[in-house]
Amino acid sequence: MKTSRFTVKSKWTKTKLLQSQQELAKLVPPTQLFSRKHLFDMLERYDMVYVKPDAGSQGKGVMRVEKKGSAYQYQNGIRTLTCRSYRELCRSLSKQIDSKRYLIQRGIHLLTYDHRPFDLRVMIQRNPEGEWEATGTVGRVAHPRKAVTNGSQGGTIYAADRLIRASADDAKTDELLQEIDRIALAVAAAMSHTYPALNELGLDLAVDRDLTLWILEVNTLPDPCPFTKLKQKDTIKRIVSYGKAYGRYYPLNCKKSKQGM
Ligand SMILES: Nc1ncnc2c1ncn2[C@@H]1O[C@H](COP(=O)(O)OP(=O)(O)OP(=O)(O)O)[C@@H](O)[C@H]1O
Numbered sequence: 377m378k379t380s381r382f383t384v385k386s387k388w389t390k391t392k393l394l395q396s397q398q399e400l401a402k403l404v405p406p407t408q409l410f411s412r413k414h415l416f417d418m419l420e421r422y423d424m425v426y427v428k429p430d431a432g433s434q435g436k437g438v439m440r441v442e443k444k445g446s447a448y449q450y451q452n453g454i455r456t457l458t459c460r461s462y463r464e465l466c467r468s469l470s471k472q473i474d475s476k477r478y479l480i481q482r483g484i485h486l487l488t489y490d491h492r493p494f495d496l497r498v499m500i501q502r503n504p505e506g507e508w509e510a511t512g513t514v515g516r517v518a519h520p521r522k523a524v525t526n527g528s529q530g531g532t533i534y535a536a537d538r539l540i541r542a543s544a545d546d547a548k549t550d551e552l553l554q555e556i557d558r559i560a561l562a563v564a565a566a567m568s569h570t571y572p573a574l575n576e577l578g579l580d581l582a583v584d585r586d587l588t589l590w591i592l593e594v595n596t597l598p599d600p601c602p603f604t605k606l607k608q609k610d611t612i613k614r615i616v617s618y619g620k621a622y623g624r625y626y627p628l629n630c631k632k633s634k635q636g637m
């Protein structure tokens with residue numbers, strides 16, 4: 377079925393859509409198109425930013441850039457480079473950035489688990505009645521030497537509540553989990569208003585060190601693989617059965633991300 381694989385690739389387009397909704401706008405970290413001037417301004421304003429390809433996936437080409445006094449530092453994969461001046465930073469970054477469009481986003485200081493940053497992936501699907509439902513949330517813990525949490529970059533999957541509970545008490549954890557479902561439904565409403573052909577979404581959410589939630593991005597062709605790594609199998613079973621109802625069959629040949637203990 378063709379409509380079940382409808383996709384919107386541009387992160388810029390999707391970010392602007394979310395920012396146009398009053399309730400969601402405040403959850404999206406400030407984001408701009410990449411330019412030398414925008415990068416300079418954003419590094420003056422925020423201590424840390426992420427630079428990422430507009431149409432990227434799997435964390436490829438996603439870099440973390442920081443201002444350190446009068447010097448600059450950026451991390452790409454497991455490599456960290458230091459530049460003594462802004463000019464040097466730009467020269468070095470331009471070797472990484474091809475002719476494609478890139479974005480700059482305020483960096484969120486992710487909550488950590490075992491000293492490794494993590495974020496959350498929420499699966500949102502139309503249920504067989506056609507209504508949007510948040511069908512599962514996993515936590516993705518970054519590879520020990522990386523600034524991205526993607527499974528294909530060596531991330532490890534854990535149950536989301538376990539990761540949050542390690543930093544928040546039970547009441548706050550429950551509040552955050554409820555808030556996550558509320559945000560998921562608001563994102564689905566906004567996205568499907570503009571793109572009615574959508575049946576599923578994968579929402580990347582960050583929890584910062586003050587336990588505030590942020591929307592990092594929304595994926596229109598989400599990979600269900602992280603959910604196969606959960607010990608309990610109800611979630612992946614429901615994801616697969618909802619997918620089937622709108623004509624999507626997942627191969628579930630999932631080798632990339634690791635399973636947390
Ligand atoms: N603004 C940010 N602050 C903190 N971490 C970020 C930020 N943006 C991205 N990241 C980290 O980088 C990862 C990859 O970024 P993002 O999800 O935007 O790109 P992607 O390559 O499209 O991934 P996907 O495979 O989910 O489509 C995120 O999962 C998160 O760990």
Ligand SMILES: [Mg+2]
Pocket residue numbers: 434435580593
């Ligand atoms: Mg992502």
